[in-house]
Amino acid sequence: MTIDKAAPASASILVVGGGISGLTTTLEAAETGHEVILVEKNAYLGGRVLQLNQYFPKLCPPTCGLEINFRRIKDNPAIHVQTMTEVVKVEGTPGNYEVTLKTRPRFVNGNCTGCGACNEVCEGEIENELNFGMDRTKAAYLPHPMAFPAQYVISEYISEDDKKKCADACKYDAIDFSMTETTTTVKVASVVWATGWKPYDATRIDNLGFGRHQNIITNMMLERMASSTGPTSGKILRPSDNAAPKSVVFVQCAGSRDENHLPYCSYICCMASLKHATYLRTQYPDCEITIYYIDLRAPGQRYEKFYEQLKKDEKVFFVKGKVAEVSEAQNGGITVVAENALTGEKLRQTADLVVLATGMEPSLASGKPQADLTFNGNGFIVNDFEKGGMFGCGCANKPADVVSSNQNATGMALKAIQTVVGR
Amino acid sequence: MSDNTLVNPNLEFIDEMVGLGADSLKKCFQCATCSVACPIAPENSPFPRKEMIAASWGLKDRLVSSADIWLCHECGDCSTLCPRGAQPGDVLSAIRSYAITEYAQPKKLAKMVTDKSKLPLLTIVPAVWFALMAIITMQFGGTMEKIFGAVGVHWVHHSDAAIAHARFISTWLVDFTFVPLATAAVVVFFLSLKRMVGDMHENAVAEGKTDKQDLDIKEFLKTIPGVLPKILKHKQFNECGENKARGTAHMMVLYGFVGCFIATAIAGSLLYIGGSAGPYSQINPLKWFGNLGGILIVLGAALMIKDRLSKDKSSAYKDWYLLSLVIGLGATGLLTEMARLAGSTFGTYLIYYIHLIMVFHLIAYLPFSKMAHFVYRIVGMTYAEYANRK
Numbered sequence: 148m149t150i151d152k153a154a155p156a157s158a159s160i161l162v163v164g165g166g167i168s169g170l171t172t173t174l175e176a177a178e179t180g181h182e183v184i185l186v187e188k189n190a191y192l193g194g195r196v197l198q199l200n201q202y203f204p205k206l207c208p209p210t211c212g213l214e215i216n217f218r219r220i221k222d223n224p225a226i227h228v229q230t231m232t233e234v235v236k237v238e239g240t241p242g243n244y245e246v247t248l249k250t251r252p253r254f255v256n257g258n259c260t261g262c263g264a265c266n267e268v269c270e271g272e273i274e275n276e277l278n279f280g281m282d283r284t285k286a287a288y289l290p291h292p293m294a295f296p297a298q299y300v301i302s303e304y305i306s307e308d309d310k311k312k313c314a315d316a317c318k319y320d321a322i323d324f325s326m327t328e329t330t331t332t333v334k335v336a337s338v339v340w341a342t343g344w345k346p347y348d349a350t351r352i353d354n355l356g357f358g359r360h361q362n363i364i365t366n367m368m369l370e371r372m373a374s375s376t377g378p379t380s381g382k383i384l385r386p387s388d389n390a391a392p393k394s395v396v397f398v399q400c401a402g403s404r405d406e407n408h409l410p411y412c413s414y415i416c417c418m419a420s421l422k423h424a425t426y427l428r429t430q431y432p433d434c435e436i437t438i439y440y441i442d443l444r445a446p447g448q449r450y451e452k453f454y455e456q457l458k459k460d461e462k463v464f465f466v467k468g469k470v471a472e473v474s475e476a477q478n479g480g481i482t483v484v485a486e487n488a489l490t491g492e493k494l495r496q497t498a499d500l501v502v503l504a505t506g507m508e509p510s511l512a513s514g515k516p517q518a519d520l521t522f523n524g525n526g527f528i529v530n531d532f533e534k535g536g537m538f539g540c541g542c543a544n545k546p547a548d549v550v551s552s553n554q555n556a557t558g559m560a561l562k563a564i565q566t567v568v569g570r
Numbered sequence: 571m572s573d574n575t576l577v578n579p580n581l582e583f584i585d586e587m588v589g590l591g592a593d594s595l596k597k598c599f600q601c602a603t604c605s606v607a608c609p610i611a612p613e614n615s616p617f618p619r620k621e622m623i624a625a626s627w628g629l630k631d632r633l634v635s636s637a638d639i640w641l642c643h644e645c646g647d648c649s650t651l652c653p654r655g656a657q658p659g660d661v662l663s664a665i666r667s668y669a670i671t672e673y674a675q676p677k678k679l680a681k682m683v684t685d686k687s688k689l690p691l692l693t694i695v696p697a698v699w700f701a702l703m704a705i706i707t708m709q710f711g712g713t714m715e716k717i718f719g720a721v722g723v724h725w726v727h728h729s730d731a732a733i734a735h736a737r738f739i740s741t742w743l744v745d746f747t748f749v750p751l752a753t754a755a756v757v758v759f760f761l762s763l764k765r766m767v768g769d770m771h772e773n774a775v776a777e778g779k780t781d782k783q784d785l786d787i788k789e790f791l792k793t794i795p796g797v798l799p800k801i802l803k804h805k806q807f808n809e810c811g812e813n814k815a816r817g818t819a820h821m822m823v824l825y826g827f828v829g830c831f832i833a834t835a836i837a838g839s840l841l842y843i844g845g846s847a848g849p850y851s852q853i854n855p856l857k858w859f860g861n862l863g864g865i866l867i868v869l870g871a872a873l874m875i876k877d878r879l880s881k882d883k884s885s886a887y888k889d890w891y892l893l894s895l896v897i898g899l900g901a902t903g904l905l906t907e908m909a910r911l912a913g914s915t916f917g918t919y920l921i922y923y924i925h926l927i928m929v930f931h932l933i934a935y936l937p938f939s940k941m942a943h944f945v946y947r948i949v950g951m952t953y954a955e956y957a958n959r960k
Binding site for chain 2: 354400404405406407408441442467468469470471472484485486487488491492493
């Protein structure tokens with residue numbers, strides 16, 4: 148693998164996005180002998196999966212899956228990784244693309260050993276994007292304890308004072324404030340878009356009160372809290388007073404399956420909330436969990452089993468009916484209102500913490516690159532196999548879980564290879 | 571719970587609902603957002619989620635007999651939040667329209683009133699009738715004078731003014747038309763309501779929406795006076811979030827009609843008891859009262875039309891029929907007066923002729939058109955109050 152040095156002027160395949168799908172496409176293509184450039188917008192690989200505490204349904208930490216992939220990437224000379232890089236435009240035809248890339252400055256070069264001396268002396272702090280702003284991090288930081296590449300990053304917002312301190316502290320001459328944004332072009336035969344998703348902006352769901360009430364959080368925020376690398380070191384706490392919640396309400400389809408927001412099913416949120424229920428049950432054996440849903444979707448035999456297991460739990464309750472109104476109760480509690488569609492009763496339930504199961508919006512929904520891609524009305528890439536050359540995979544193509552993302556990413560690796568070899 | 575329920579979908583009913591503006595009803599996926607969004611739905615079995623599924627299953631009987639449909643004021647809060655664009659507000663409006671047709675007798679006439687293609691026929695009847703009345707008044711005044719004189723009353727019902735409605739169509743003939751028609755409308759309403767209230771109670775008992783076992787008509791009637799102030803204040807309308815302005819427009823039309831009704835009743839008594847015939851002087855307070863009513867009707871209806879045109883909500887024939895009638899009634903009423911003041915004999919009589927045709931539409935078709943809502947709504951809201959619907 149090569150990192151961050153100028154990518155080769157040409158390669159067989161360009162993979163856009165270093166999340167679980169992009170990693171898979173990259174590895175599958177490279178391990179069959181093709182030269183791959185992998186570009187990633189963030190300073191680290193792993194994407195959304197890196198933010199997770201556990202995968203469903205096996206409840207193993209995502210680090211195990213990622214670690215193996217990082218290892219394979221590291222060992223493969225045919226893979227060229229460029230972080231903090233985005234695609235500006237793609238010109239040309241299948242088999243013959245010229246891609247313009249834009250790379251933001253990391254202010255840290257390949258000499259970085261990850262010693263952390265800069266982080267220690269730096270005083271200024273920035274919002275921690277990885278944790279959805281629930282905590283702050285120093286302006287010279289390692290994005291995640293298992294960030295790959297394991298190199299520090301310095302924010303463009305660092306103060307002049309901190310700049311000097313960091314540069315002085317670094318013993319390896321790894322800090323370079325002369326770095327600027329660079330634009331490069333590469334020639335590739337095929338491009339695979341694995342640009343993934345972002346959580347739907349919950350502040351836009353006006354009636355669910357996110358942003359107005361502190362104790363209404365999103366599922367991805369809960370995921371970060373549950374993670375030992377998260378803002379609360381793995382404890383799920385309610386934001387207003389950092390207390391352990393005694394009751395938690397999950398609001399399914401928060402923005403999904405809703406023409407006013409995302410008209411499609413985001414596929415993962417039901418399983419995510421079921422998984423979150425297991426986090427809570429493990430941390431707080433007395434905590435009562437209520438999941439308000441329209442339809443609970445646990446597709447496939449393994450997910451179904453996971454759901455069946457939770458249904459047996461006497462502290463986990465399911466209510467068929469969408470929460471459509473929230474308000475703040477006493478002591479920071481949140482009252483949700485829904486109609487139980489099975490009994491026809493209007494319910495008002497007050498819980499310590501409310502979790503909105505927000506869905507996934509394709510990253511490219513806002514800010515489409517200049518490339519000959521076809522998008523559906525919601526911003527997902529529609530693959531045109533007749534035309535070929537460029538393909539969308541994983542959540543750039545459709546809302547999907549990790550398993551199907553990987554299957555789809557593997558398939559798109561083959562499609563890319565077919566373009567390269569001219570079939 | 572596990573009782574087998576055989577659903578017999580009434581497909582014809584579903585089709586008719588679609589024609590009445592509920593073309594979105596099949597989009598509903600029962601998330602129940604609407605029942606929470608609704609600011610006036612009761613806590614126990616709130617609407618309109620259950621109405622949505624009953625509608626898509628074609629459960630006609632459950633819907634038309636539900637008092638709940640008359641509690642809905644179609645403010646549109648549910649439709650705004652609906653994640654599927656299923657427009658529960660429009661569906662409930664269609665159910666109400668269907669219920670009016672269902673309970674009104676003769677059903678044939680009811681069907682005609684909601685059928686666009688029958689509008690010419692429904693209009694030709696009063697047009698021919700009033701043309702005949704005009705011919706009688708203008709050509710056979712002498713003969714009529716003799717006939718009326720024989721029973722000791724005056725045929726002539728107008729002052730010395732050169733232009734007077736009664737010179738065109740005698741007030742006697744107008745009243746001979748409308749008084750029996752209004753009486754018939756009352757009878758039709760009475761018969762429909764008798765059935766409807768019984769059905770409403772049965773429905774409420776079956777669905778656990780009331781704590782009353784047997785329907786006590788006396789108690790029910792005693793509830794009405796308590797409900798009327800709510801209606802006059804448009805209390806329910808004002809709880810709407812999305813469409814608050816509609817409440818004001820509706821209030822204007824309602825008060826406009828009440829004003830015109832009172833003015834007409836007073837004018838009638840003055841004529842038949844006091845012997846004072848129109849047209850009255852412009853400074854007569856009664857004139858002011860009637861004019862104000864007309865203006866309120868026109869303005870309110872214009873606001874409602876503007877609202878319907880600017881919204882992406884669906885408006886069916888039933889909606890446009892009523893709104894056109896309302897604004898037409900107000901406008902022709904005021905224009906008749908203006909033409910008379912302007913001294914145009916032909917203009918006055920022509921507009922008055924159109925006005926009479928519209929009044930005929932209003933009164934004769936009242937129990938069958940969307941206009942009947944004012945009676946059904948009072949009854950529905952009264953029933954809910956009586957039944958302790960909470």
